[in-house]
Amino acid sequence: MTRSNVLEIEPLSPAIGAVLRGVNLAEPASDDLIGDIRAALLRHQVIFFEGQDFTPTQQRDFAARFGDLHVHPLYDRDEGHPEIMIIDNHVDNPTDNNFWHTDVTFIDTPPMGSILAARQLPPVGGDTMWASMTAAYKALSKPMQTFLQGLEAVHDFSFAFTADGLAGSQAGREKYEKAVAANPPVTHPVIRTHPETGEPGIFVNSVFTRRIKGLRREESRALMAFLNQHIQQPEFVVRWRWRPGDVAFWDNRNTQHRAVDDFLPHRRIMTRATVLGDKPVFAA
Template sequence: MAEPLGAKTMPKFAIKPLTPTIGAVIEGCDLAQRLDDEQLAEIRGALLKHQVIFFEGQQMSPVQHRDFAARFGALHTHPLYPGVPEAPELFILDNHKDNPTDNDSWHTDVTFIETPPMASILYAKHLPPSGGDTIWSNMKAAYEALSPTFREFLSGLDAVHDFARGFPQRGIVAKGAGEDRHAKALAEHPPVLHPVIRTHPETGEDGLFVNFGFTDRIKGLRRKESDAILNMLFEHIQKPEFLVRWRWSENAVAFWDNRVTQHYAVNDYLPHRRIMNRATVLGDRPYHRSRMPAGVRAAAE
Protein backbone atom coordinates (compact mmCIF):
# COMPACT_ATOMS: atom_id res chain seq x y z
CA MET A 1 0.00 0.00 0.00
CA ALA A 2 1.32 3.45 -0.88
CA GLU A 3 2.21 5.72 1.97
CA PRO A 4 -0.32 8.58 2.46
CA LEU A 5 0.77 11.89 0.97
CA GLY A 6 2.66 13.94 3.51
CA ALA A 7 3.26 11.03 5.90
CA LYS A 8 6.71 10.95 7.42
CA THR A 9 8.45 7.66 8.19
CA MET A 10 10.92 7.91 11.04
CA PRO A 11 14.15 6.02 10.37
CA LYS A 12 14.86 2.95 12.43
CA PHE A 13 17.72 3.25 14.86
CA ALA A 14 20.92 1.30 14.21
CA ILE A 15 21.61 -0.98 17.17
CA LYS A 16 25.16 -2.36 17.38
CA PRO A 17 25.92 -4.96 20.09
CA LEU A 18 29.20 -4.51 21.95
CA THR A 19 29.50 -8.06 23.33
CA PRO A 20 27.43 -11.23 22.93
CA THR A 21 26.29 -10.90 26.56
CA ILE A 22 25.70 -7.23 27.37
CA GLY A 23 25.79 -3.75 25.88
CA ALA A 24 24.87 -2.06 22.59
CA VAL A 25 25.32 1.34 20.94
CA ILE A 26 22.26 2.98 19.39
CA GLU A 27 22.92 5.28 16.44
CA GLY A 28 20.59 7.73 14.71
CA CYS A 29 18.73 8.84 17.83
CA ASP A 30 18.56 12.43 19.11
CA LEU A 31 17.54 12.28 22.77
CA ALA A 32 17.00 16.05 22.89
CA GLN A 33 13.91 15.60 20.68
CA ARG A 34 10.60 14.31 21.97
CA LEU A 35 10.54 10.76 20.65
CA ASP A 36 7.28 9.12 19.60
CA ASP A 37 5.86 6.00 21.24
CA GLU A 38 7.25 3.69 18.56
CA GLN A 39 10.75 5.06 19.04
CA LEU A 40 10.48 4.74 22.82
CA ALA A 41 9.33 1.14 22.41
CA GLU A 42 12.36 0.44 20.23
CA ILE A 43 14.68 1.89 22.88
CA ARG A 44 12.96 -0.11 25.62
CA GLY A 45 13.26 -3.26 23.55
CA ALA A 46 16.99 -2.66 23.07
CA LEU A 47 17.37 -2.05 26.81
CA LEU A 48 15.65 -5.33 27.67
CA LYS A 49 17.77 -7.25 25.16
CA HIS A 50 21.18 -5.68 25.87
CA GLN A 51 20.79 -4.51 29.54
CA VAL A 52 22.81 -1.33 28.92
CA ILE A 53 22.59 0.86 25.82
CA PHE A 54 24.74 3.82 24.79
CA PHE A 55 24.10 6.97 22.76
CA GLU A 56 27.03 9.12 21.61
CA GLY A 57 27.24 12.80 20.69
CA GLN A 58 24.04 13.89 22.42
CA GLN A 59 23.22 17.55 23.11
CA MET A 60 20.68 17.57 25.91
CA SER A 61 19.87 20.30 28.39
CA PRO A 62 19.18 19.14 31.96
CA VAL A 63 15.45 19.62 31.35
CA GLN A 64 15.61 17.50 28.17
CA HIS A 65 17.58 14.82 30.04
CA ARG A 66 14.95 14.79 32.79
CA ASP A 67 12.04 14.74 30.34
CA PHE A 68 13.51 11.84 28.35
CA ALA A 69 13.99 9.81 31.53
CA ALA A 70 10.46 10.62 32.72
CA ARG A 71 9.00 8.95 29.60
CA PHE A 72 9.99 5.63 31.23
CA GLY A 73 8.52 6.26 34.70
CA ALA A 74 8.53 8.40 37.82
CA LEU A 75 11.94 9.75 38.80
CA HIS A 76 13.79 9.20 42.05
CA THR A 77 15.42 12.16 43.80
CA HIS A 78 18.56 11.09 45.64
CA PRO A 79 18.63 11.96 49.35
CA LEU A 80 22.34 12.92 49.42
CA TYR A 81 23.83 13.88 46.06
CA PRO A 82 23.50 17.52 44.91
CA GLY A 83 20.76 18.15 42.35
CA VAL A 84 21.06 19.93 39.02
CA PRO A 85 19.59 23.45 39.52
CA GLU A 86 17.51 23.48 36.30
CA ALA A 87 16.18 19.96 36.89
CA PRO A 88 16.52 18.92 40.57
CA GLU A 89 15.34 15.38 39.81
CA LEU A 90 18.78 14.87 38.25
CA PHE A 91 21.88 14.74 40.41
CA ILE A 92 25.50 15.61 39.79
CA LEU A 93 28.50 13.30 40.14
CA ASP A 94 31.42 15.73 40.22
CA ASN A 95 34.63 13.96 41.13
CA HIS A 96 38.15 15.43 41.38
CA LYS A 97 41.11 15.43 43.74
CA ASP A 98 39.15 17.24 46.47
CA ASN A 99 36.04 15.08 46.00
CA PRO A 100 37.10 11.54 45.01
CA THR A 101 34.51 9.08 43.78
CA ASP A 102 32.64 6.70 46.06
CA ASN A 103 31.35 4.60 43.12
CA ASP A 104 34.44 2.43 42.68
CA SER A 105 32.70 -0.67 43.99
CA TRP A 106 30.22 -3.00 42.32
CA HIS A 107 26.63 -1.93 42.99
CA THR A 108 23.08 -1.76 41.72
CA ASP A 109 21.59 1.70 42.17
CA VAL A 110 19.42 2.56 45.17
CA THR A 111 18.51 -0.97 46.27
CA PHE A 112 18.08 0.47 49.79
CA ILE A 113 14.44 1.38 49.00
CA GLU A 114 11.42 -0.92 48.63
CA THR A 115 11.00 -0.11 44.92
CA PRO A 116 14.54 0.17 43.52
CA PRO A 117 15.06 1.93 40.19
CA MET A 118 14.18 0.18 36.95
CA ALA A 119 16.86 2.20 35.18
CA SER A 120 19.45 4.97 35.37
CA ILE A 121 20.45 7.36 32.58
CA LEU A 122 23.94 8.86 32.91
CA TYR A 123 25.15 11.79 30.78
CA ALA A 124 28.85 12.67 30.45
CA LYS A 125 29.38 16.42 30.86
CA HIS A 126 33.13 16.70 31.51
CA LEU A 127 35.73 13.96 31.20
CA PRO A 128 39.37 13.46 32.21
CA PRO A 129 42.00 13.18 29.44
CA SER A 130 41.92 9.40 29.89
CA GLY A 131 40.36 6.86 32.22
CA GLY A 132 37.05 7.12 34.05
CA ASP A 133 35.47 4.16 32.23
CA THR A 134 32.38 2.40 33.61
CA ILE A 135 31.89 -1.38 33.62
CA TRP A 136 28.54 -3.19 33.70
CA SER A 137 27.81 -6.83 34.54
CA ASN A 138 24.82 -8.90 33.38
CA MET A 139 23.08 -10.49 36.39
CA LYS A 140 21.02 -12.88 34.26
CA ALA A 141 24.22 -14.33 32.77
CA ALA A 142 25.85 -14.48 36.20
CA TYR A 143 22.84 -16.32 37.63
CA GLU A 144 22.69 -18.82 34.77
CA ALA A 145 26.40 -19.62 35.22
CA LEU A 146 25.70 -20.97 38.73
CA SER A 147 24.91 -24.65 39.27
CA PRO A 148 21.20 -25.60 39.21
CA THR A 149 21.41 -26.83 42.82
CA PHE A 150 22.87 -23.52 44.03
CA ARG A 151 20.32 -21.53 42.01
CA GLU A 152 17.49 -23.45 43.65
CA PHE A 153 18.96 -22.82 47.11
CA LEU A 154 19.33 -19.09 46.50
CA SER A 155 15.83 -18.71 45.06
CA GLY A 156 14.21 -19.13 48.47
CA LEU A 157 16.36 -16.52 50.22
CA ASP A 158 15.97 -12.82 50.96
CA ALA A 159 18.74 -10.35 51.72
CA VAL A 160 18.95 -7.13 53.72
CA HIS A 161 19.84 -4.00 51.73
CA ASP A 162 21.04 -1.15 53.90
CA PHE A 163 21.43 2.57 53.11
CA ALA A 164 24.04 2.84 55.89
CA ARG A 165 26.27 0.26 54.20
CA GLY A 166 26.44 2.24 50.98
CA PHE A 167 26.54 5.68 52.60
CA PRO A 168 28.33 5.41 55.96
CA GLN A 169 28.46 8.49 58.18
CA ARG A 170 32.18 8.97 57.60
CA GLY A 171 31.94 8.38 53.85
CA ILE A 172 32.69 10.89 51.10
CA VAL A 173 29.07 11.44 50.05
CA ALA A 174 27.79 11.76 53.63
CA LYS A 175 30.40 14.38 54.44
CA GLY A 176 29.58 16.29 51.28
CA ALA A 177 25.86 16.26 52.08
CA GLY A 178 26.37 17.39 55.67
CA GLU A 179 25.60 15.76 59.00
CA ASP A 180 21.96 16.88 59.21
CA ARG A 181 21.06 15.77 55.69
CA HIS A 182 22.75 12.40 56.18
CA ALA A 183 20.99 11.84 59.52
CA LYS A 184 17.63 12.64 57.91
CA ALA A 185 18.30 10.27 54.99
CA LEU A 186 19.39 7.52 57.37
CA ALA A 187 16.20 7.89 59.43
CA GLU A 188 14.03 7.81 56.30
CA HIS A 189 15.71 4.70 54.83
CA PRO A 190 15.66 1.76 57.23
CA PRO A 191 17.01 -1.58 55.93
CA VAL A 192 14.76 -3.40 53.44
CA LEU A 193 14.44 -7.02 52.28
CA HIS A 194 14.76 -8.08 48.64
CA PRO A 195 14.96 -11.57 47.10
CA VAL A 196 18.47 -12.86 46.41
CA ILE A 197 17.20 -14.00 42.98
CA ARG A 198 14.91 -11.52 41.25
CA THR A 199 12.45 -12.30 38.46
CA HIS A 200 12.52 -9.51 35.89
CA PRO A 201 9.01 -7.98 35.69
CA GLU A 202 9.15 -7.49 31.90
CA THR A 203 11.19 -10.40 30.54
CA GLY A 204 10.26 -12.97 33.21
CA GLU A 205 13.93 -14.02 33.45
CA ASP A 206 15.76 -14.58 36.72
CA GLY A 207 18.94 -12.82 37.81
CA LEU A 208 21.08 -12.22 40.87
CA PHE A 209 19.93 -9.30 42.99
CA VAL A 210 22.61 -8.82 45.62
CA ASN A 211 25.38 -6.23 45.38
CA PHE A 212 28.44 -5.23 47.38
CA GLY A 213 27.30 -1.62 47.63
CA PHE A 214 24.09 -2.17 49.61
CA THR A 215 23.53 -5.87 50.46
CA ASP A 216 24.52 -6.43 54.06
CA ARG A 217 23.45 -10.00 54.84
CA ILE A 218 21.18 -12.89 53.86
CA LYS A 219 18.20 -13.32 56.15
CA GLY A 220 17.99 -16.60 58.08
CA LEU A 221 21.69 -17.48 57.81
CA ARG A 222 24.40 -17.04 60.39
CA ARG A 223 26.70 -14.12 59.68
CA LYS A 224 29.63 -16.34 58.61
CA GLU A 225 27.37 -18.34 56.29
CA SER A 226 25.91 -15.19 54.81
CA ASP A 227 29.32 -13.55 54.35
CA ALA A 228 30.71 -16.64 52.62
CA ILE A 229 27.84 -16.79 50.11
CA LEU A 230 27.71 -13.06 49.45
CA ASN A 231 31.47 -12.74 49.03
CA MET A 232 31.44 -15.62 46.54
CA LEU A 233 28.63 -13.95 44.56
CA PHE A 234 30.31 -10.53 44.69
CA GLU A 235 33.41 -12.09 43.14
CA HIS A 236 31.44 -14.26 40.70
CA ILE A 237 29.68 -11.32 39.01
CA GLN A 238 33.06 -9.84 37.98
CA LYS A 239 33.86 -12.62 35.46
CA PRO A 240 34.85 -11.04 32.12
CA GLU A 241 32.24 -13.12 30.28
CA PHE A 242 29.47 -11.10 31.99
CA LEU A 243 30.97 -7.64 31.42
CA VAL A 244 31.08 -4.68 29.07
CA ARG A 245 33.52 -1.81 29.62
CA TRP A 246 32.51 1.58 28.22
CA ARG A 247 35.06 4.26 27.34
CA TRP A 248 33.23 7.55 27.70
CA SER A 249 33.24 10.36 25.18
CA GLU A 250 31.91 13.81 26.03
CA ASN A 251 28.11 14.06 25.71
CA ALA A 252 27.68 10.27 25.59
CA VAL A 253 24.73 8.72 27.44
CA ALA A 254 24.46 5.34 29.14
CA PHE A 255 21.00 3.91 29.87
CA TRP A 256 21.00 0.71 31.94
CA ASP A 257 18.42 -1.73 33.25
CA ASN A 258 19.05 -1.53 36.98
CA ARG A 259 16.97 -4.67 37.60
CA VAL A 260 19.44 -6.97 35.86
CA THR A 261 22.84 -5.24 36.03
CA GLN A 262 25.53 -4.04 38.37
CA HIS A 263 28.16 -1.45 37.51
CA TYR A 264 31.53 -0.12 38.62
CA ALA A 265 33.01 3.33 38.03
CA VAL A 266 36.73 2.90 37.43
CA ASN A 267 38.64 5.29 39.73
CA ASP A 268 41.84 5.81 37.72
CA TYR A 269 41.67 9.46 36.62
CA LEU A 270 42.44 11.58 39.70
CA PRO A 271 43.56 14.35 40.06
CA HIS A 272 41.60 15.11 36.87
CA ARG A 273 37.91 15.96 36.97
CA ARG A 274 34.90 13.94 35.80
CA ILE A 275 31.34 15.36 35.82
CA MET A 276 28.24 13.30 35.07
CA ASN A 277 24.51 14.03 35.42
CA ARG A 278 22.19 11.15 36.30
CA ALA A 279 18.46 10.56 36.08
CA THR A 280 17.05 7.60 37.99
CA VAL A 281 13.74 5.97 37.00
CA LEU A 282 11.83 4.25 39.79
CA GLY A 283 10.78 0.61 39.40
CA ASP A 284 8.68 -2.06 41.07
CA ARG A 285 9.11 -4.01 44.26
CA PRO A 286 11.44 -6.96 43.48
CA TYR A 287 10.06 -10.50 43.68
CA HIS A 288 10.98 -14.05 42.78
CA ARG A 289 8.65 -16.12 40.60
CA SER A 290 8.08 -18.54 43.50
CA ARG A 291 6.72 -15.64 45.57
CA MET A 292 5.10 -13.57 42.86
CA PRO A 293 2.80 -10.75 44.08
CA ALA A 294 -0.90 -11.49 43.64
CA GLY A 295 -1.46 -8.72 41.08
CA VAL A 296 1.51 -9.82 38.99
CA ARG A 297 0.46 -13.47 39.23
CA ALA A 298 -3.05 -12.63 37.99
CA ALA A 299 -1.67 -10.69 35.03
CA ALA A 300 0.69 -13.55 34.15
CA GLU A 301 -2.17 -16.03 34.18
Protein backbone atom coordinates in the same frame (compact mmCIF):
# COMPACT_ATOMS: atom_id res chain seq x y z
CA MET B 1 24.11 -4.98 13.35
CA THR B 2 20.30 -4.81 13.27
CA ARG B 3 17.67 -2.16 12.70
CA SER B 4 14.47 -1.32 14.57
CA ASN B 5 12.51 1.37 12.73
CA VAL B 6 14.98 4.28 12.66
CA LEU B 7 17.37 2.75 15.18
CA GLU B 8 20.61 1.05 14.20
CA ILE B 9 21.65 -1.39 16.94
CA GLU B 10 25.22 -2.66 17.30
CA PRO B 11 25.64 -5.33 20.01
CA LEU B 12 28.87 -5.09 21.99
CA SER B 13 28.97 -8.61 23.46
CA PRO B 14 26.76 -11.71 23.55
CA ALA B 15 25.72 -11.08 27.16
CA ILE B 16 25.34 -7.32 27.54
CA GLY B 17 25.65 -3.96 25.83
CA ALA B 18 24.72 -2.31 22.53
CA VAL B 19 25.20 1.03 20.79
CA LEU B 20 22.04 2.66 19.41
CA ARG B 21 22.39 5.05 16.49
CA GLY B 22 19.84 7.13 14.61
CA VAL B 23 18.32 9.04 17.52
CA ASN B 24 18.80 12.54 18.91
CA LEU B 25 17.92 12.47 22.59
CA ALA B 26 17.53 16.26 22.67
CA GLU B 27 14.44 16.00 20.46
CA PRO B 28 11.04 14.88 21.76
CA ALA B 29 10.68 11.16 21.11
CA SER B 30 7.58 9.52 19.68
CA ASP B 31 5.87 6.70 21.52
CA ASP B 32 7.14 4.30 18.85
CA LEU B 33 10.73 5.41 19.37
CA ILE B 34 10.40 5.09 23.14
CA GLY B 35 9.06 1.58 22.59
CA ASP B 36 12.03 0.69 20.39
CA ILE B 37 14.48 2.06 22.96
CA ARG B 38 12.78 0.09 25.73
CA ALA B 39 12.92 -3.09 23.63
CA ALA B 40 16.65 -2.56 22.99
CA LEU B 41 17.19 -1.97 26.71
CA LEU B 42 15.41 -5.20 27.62
CA ARG B 43 17.43 -7.13 25.04
CA HIS B 44 20.87 -5.68 25.76
CA GLN B 45 20.54 -4.48 29.40
CA VAL B 46 22.75 -1.41 28.85
CA ILE B 47 22.53 0.75 25.73
CA PHE B 48 24.74 3.63 24.62
CA PHE B 49 24.01 6.74 22.58
CA GLU B 50 26.98 8.60 21.10
CA GLY B 51 27.49 12.27 20.32
CA GLN B 52 24.44 13.58 22.16
CA ASP B 53 24.00 17.21 23.22
CA PHE B 54 21.11 17.58 25.58
CA THR B 55 20.43 19.80 28.55
CA PRO B 56 19.57 18.64 32.08
CA THR B 57 15.95 19.51 31.29
CA GLN B 58 16.01 17.28 28.22
CA GLN B 59 17.74 14.50 30.18
CA ARG B 60 15.04 14.69 32.84
CA ASP B 61 12.22 14.75 30.29
CA PHE B 62 13.63 11.80 28.34
CA ALA B 63 14.04 9.74 31.52
CA ALA B 64 10.49 10.60 32.61
CA ARG B 65 9.15 8.86 29.50
CA PHE B 66 10.07 5.59 31.23
CA GLY B 67 8.57 6.27 34.66
CA ASP B 68 8.67 8.41 37.77
CA LEU B 69 12.08 9.74 38.74
CA HIS B 70 14.01 9.25 41.96
CA VAL B 71 15.61 12.11 43.89
CA HIS B 72 18.72 10.96 45.73
CA PRO B 73 18.69 11.93 49.43
CA LEU B 74 22.44 12.73 49.64
CA TYR B 75 24.14 13.47 46.34
CA ASP B 76 24.32 16.91 44.77
CA ARG B 77 21.54 17.81 42.35
CA ASP B 78 21.39 20.08 39.34
CA GLU B 79 20.04 23.52 40.23
CA GLY B 80 16.41 23.61 39.20
CA HIS B 81 16.35 19.89 38.40
CA PRO B 82 16.36 17.85 41.64
CA GLU B 83 15.85 14.66 39.60
CA ILE B 84 19.27 15.15 37.96
CA MET B 85 22.09 13.93 40.18
CA ILE B 86 25.55 15.45 39.67
CA ILE B 87 28.55 13.13 39.98
CA ASP B 88 31.55 15.48 40.06
CA ASN B 89 34.78 13.67 40.93
CA HIS B 90 38.18 15.32 41.37
CA VAL B 91 41.07 15.39 43.85
CA ASP B 92 38.93 16.91 46.61
CA ASN B 93 35.97 14.63 45.87
CA PRO B 94 37.16 11.18 44.75
CA THR B 95 34.58 8.74 43.48
CA ASP B 96 32.67 6.45 45.83
CA ASN B 97 31.13 4.50 42.93
CA ASN B 98 34.18 2.34 42.24
CA PHE B 99 32.55 -0.81 43.63
CA TRP B 100 30.18 -3.16 41.82
CA HIS B 101 26.63 -2.21 42.73
CA THR B 102 23.03 -1.83 41.63
CA ASP B 103 21.58 1.65 42.17
CA VAL B 104 19.34 2.51 45.11
CA THR B 105 18.40 -1.01 46.20
CA PHE B 106 17.84 0.41 49.69
CA ILE B 107 14.21 1.32 48.83
CA ASP B 108 11.12 -0.88 48.40
CA THR B 109 10.90 -0.14 44.66
CA PRO B 110 14.48 0.03 43.36
CA PRO B 111 15.01 1.82 40.03
CA MET B 112 14.12 0.20 36.73
CA GLY B 113 16.96 2.11 35.10
CA SER B 114 19.40 4.99 35.11
CA ILE B 115 20.47 7.39 32.37
CA LEU B 116 24.02 8.73 32.69
CA ALA B 117 25.44 11.55 30.55
CA ALA B 118 29.10 12.53 30.20
CA ARG B 119 29.55 16.26 30.87
CA GLN B 120 33.30 16.64 31.47
CA LEU B 121 35.85 13.87 30.98
CA PRO B 122 39.48 13.28 31.90
CA PRO B 123 41.97 13.03 29.01
CA VAL B 124 42.18 9.29 29.61
CA GLY B 125 40.53 6.83 32.00
CA GLY B 126 37.25 7.10 33.86
CA ASP B 127 35.54 4.19 32.07
CA THR B 128 32.43 2.49 33.44
CA MET B 129 31.75 -1.26 33.46
CA TRP B 130 28.41 -3.08 33.54
CA ALA B 131 27.74 -6.75 34.33
CA SER B 132 24.70 -8.84 33.41
CA MET B 133 23.05 -10.42 36.43
CA THR B 134 20.98 -12.73 34.23
CA ALA B 135 24.14 -14.09 32.61
CA ALA B 136 25.76 -14.41 36.03
CA TYR B 137 22.75 -16.34 37.32
CA LYS B 138 22.69 -18.68 34.32
CA ALA B 139 26.35 -19.51 34.88
CA LEU B 140 25.68 -20.86 38.37
CA SER B 141 25.20 -24.58 38.93
CA LYS B 142 21.63 -25.82 39.19
CA PRO B 143 21.98 -26.71 42.90
CA MET B 144 23.30 -23.21 43.65
CA GLN B 145 20.45 -21.62 41.66
CA THR B 146 17.91 -23.65 43.61
CA PHE B 147 19.50 -22.75 46.95
CA LEU B 148 19.59 -19.02 46.21
CA GLN B 149 16.02 -18.79 44.90
CA GLY B 150 14.49 -19.14 48.35
CA LEU B 151 16.67 -16.58 50.10
CA GLU B 152 16.08 -12.95 51.04
CA ALA B 153 18.65 -10.24 51.70
CA VAL B 154 18.64 -7.02 53.71
CA HIS B 155 19.54 -3.85 51.79
CA ASP B 156 20.51 -0.93 53.98
CA PHE B 157 21.08 2.75 53.16
CA SER B 158 23.35 3.21 56.18
CA PHE B 159 25.46 0.18 55.19
CA ALA B 160 26.56 2.05 52.08
CA PHE B 161 26.42 5.62 53.35
CA THR B 162 28.00 6.04 56.76
CA ALA B 163 27.95 9.29 58.70
CA ASP B 164 31.71 9.75 58.37
CA GLY B 165 31.90 8.44 54.82
CA LEU B 166 32.43 10.65 51.79
CA ALA B 167 28.79 11.19 50.82
CA GLY B 168 27.57 11.38 54.42
CA SER B 169 30.17 13.90 55.57
CA GLN B 170 29.70 16.13 52.52
CA ALA B 171 25.94 16.12 52.90
CA GLY B 172 26.15 17.29 56.49
CA ARG B 173 24.89 15.71 59.70
CA GLU B 174 21.33 16.97 59.55
CA LYS B 175 20.77 15.96 55.94
CA TYR B 176 22.42 12.59 56.55
CA GLU B 177 20.32 11.76 59.61
CA LYS B 178 17.15 12.76 57.77
CA ALA B 179 18.10 10.44 54.90
CA VAL B 180 18.77 7.53 57.27
CA ALA B 181 15.42 8.03 59.00
CA ALA B 182 13.61 8.13 55.65
CA ASN B 183 15.32 4.97 54.37
CA PRO B 184 15.10 2.10 56.87
CA PRO B 185 16.46 -1.32 55.83
CA VAL B 186 14.38 -3.26 53.30
CA THR B 187 14.31 -6.89 52.20
CA HIS B 188 14.55 -8.15 48.62
CA PRO B 189 14.90 -11.61 47.05
CA VAL B 190 18.46 -12.75 46.41
CA ILE B 191 17.24 -13.89 42.98
CA ARG B 192 14.56 -11.66 41.46
CA THR B 193 12.33 -12.13 38.44
CA HIS B 194 12.63 -9.38 35.88
CA PRO B 195 9.11 -7.89 35.65
CA GLU B 196 9.21 -7.49 31.85
CA THR B 197 11.34 -10.37 30.55
CA GLY B 198 10.51 -12.93 33.25
CA GLU B 199 14.19 -13.89 33.52
CA PRO B 200 15.79 -14.59 36.90
CA GLY B 201 18.85 -12.62 37.96
CA ILE B 202 21.12 -12.07 40.95
CA PHE B 203 19.90 -9.14 43.05
CA VAL B 204 22.45 -8.62 45.80
CA ASN B 205 25.45 -6.30 45.65
CA SER B 206 28.47 -5.39 47.72
CA VAL B 207 27.43 -1.79 48.39
CA PHE B 208 23.86 -1.98 49.71
CA THR B 209 23.33 -5.62 50.74
CA ARG B 210 24.10 -5.92 54.45
CA ARG B 211 23.34 -9.61 54.91
CA ILE B 212 21.40 -12.62 53.67
CA LYS B 213 18.54 -13.50 56.00
CA GLY B 214 18.32 -16.92 57.61
CA LEU B 215 22.05 -17.61 57.39
CA ARG B 216 24.62 -17.36 60.13
CA ARG B 217 26.89 -14.34 59.94
CA GLU B 218 29.85 -16.32 58.61
CA GLU B 219 27.64 -18.11 56.07
CA SER B 220 26.16 -14.85 54.83
CA ARG B 221 29.60 -13.23 54.48
CA ALA B 222 30.98 -16.24 52.62
CA LEU B 223 28.02 -16.42 50.23
CA MET B 224 28.11 -12.67 49.56
CA ALA B 225 31.85 -12.83 48.91
CA PHE B 226 31.32 -15.64 46.41
CA LEU B 227 28.49 -13.84 44.58
CA ASN B 228 30.33 -10.51 44.53
CA GLN B 229 33.33 -12.21 42.95
CA HIS B 230 31.27 -14.38 40.60
CA ILE B 231 29.44 -11.47 38.93
CA GLN B 232 32.74 -9.87 37.82
CA GLN B 233 33.66 -12.55 35.27
CA PRO B 234 34.56 -10.96 31.91
CA GLU B 235 31.97 -13.05 30.08
CA PHE B 236 29.26 -11.05 31.89
CA VAL B 237 30.88 -7.60 31.52
CA VAL B 238 31.00 -4.73 29.03
CA ARG B 239 33.35 -1.76 29.49
CA TRP B 240 32.57 1.66 28.02
CA ARG B 241 35.21 4.26 27.22
CA TRP B 242 33.44 7.59 27.50
CA ARG B 243 33.64 10.34 24.93
CA PRO B 244 32.01 13.80 25.14
CA GLY B 245 28.29 13.54 24.48
CA ASP B 246 27.99 9.86 25.32
CA VAL B 247 24.91 8.68 27.20
CA ALA B 248 24.35 5.29 28.85
CA PHE B 249 20.94 3.86 29.77
CA TRP B 250 21.00 0.68 31.82
CA ASP B 251 18.41 -1.69 33.18
CA ASN B 252 18.97 -1.51 36.92
CA ARG B 253 16.89 -4.65 37.54
CA ASN B 254 19.37 -7.07 36.00
CA THR B 255 22.76 -5.33 35.96
CA GLN B 256 25.49 -4.08 38.23
CA HIS B 257 28.04 -1.41 37.36
CA ARG B 258 31.13 0.33 38.67
CA ALA B 259 33.19 3.36 37.79
CA VAL B 260 36.88 2.79 37.08
CA ASP B 261 38.76 5.06 39.48
CA ASP B 262 41.92 5.70 37.47
CA PHE B 263 41.62 9.32 36.33
CA LEU B 264 42.74 11.47 39.27
CA PRO B 265 44.02 14.19 39.49
CA HIS B 266 41.78 14.98 36.50
CA ARG B 267 38.11 15.83 36.78
CA ARG B 268 35.12 13.78 35.64
CA ILE B 269 31.57 15.18 35.70
CA MET B 270 28.50 13.07 34.92
CA THR B 271 24.78 13.68 35.39
CA ARG B 272 22.31 10.92 36.15
CA ALA B 273 18.55 10.57 36.00
CA THR B 274 17.14 7.54 37.80
CA VAL B 275 13.78 5.96 36.89
CA LEU B 276 11.88 4.25 39.69
CA GLY B 277 10.83 0.63 39.30
CA ASP B 278 8.68 -1.86 41.15
CA LYS B 279 9.06 -4.13 44.14
CA PRO B 280 11.29 -7.14 43.34
CA VAL B 281 9.64 -10.56 43.46
CA PHE B 282 11.12 -14.02 43.85
CA ALA B 283 12.19 -15.99 40.80
CA ALA B 284 9.65 -18.61 39.80
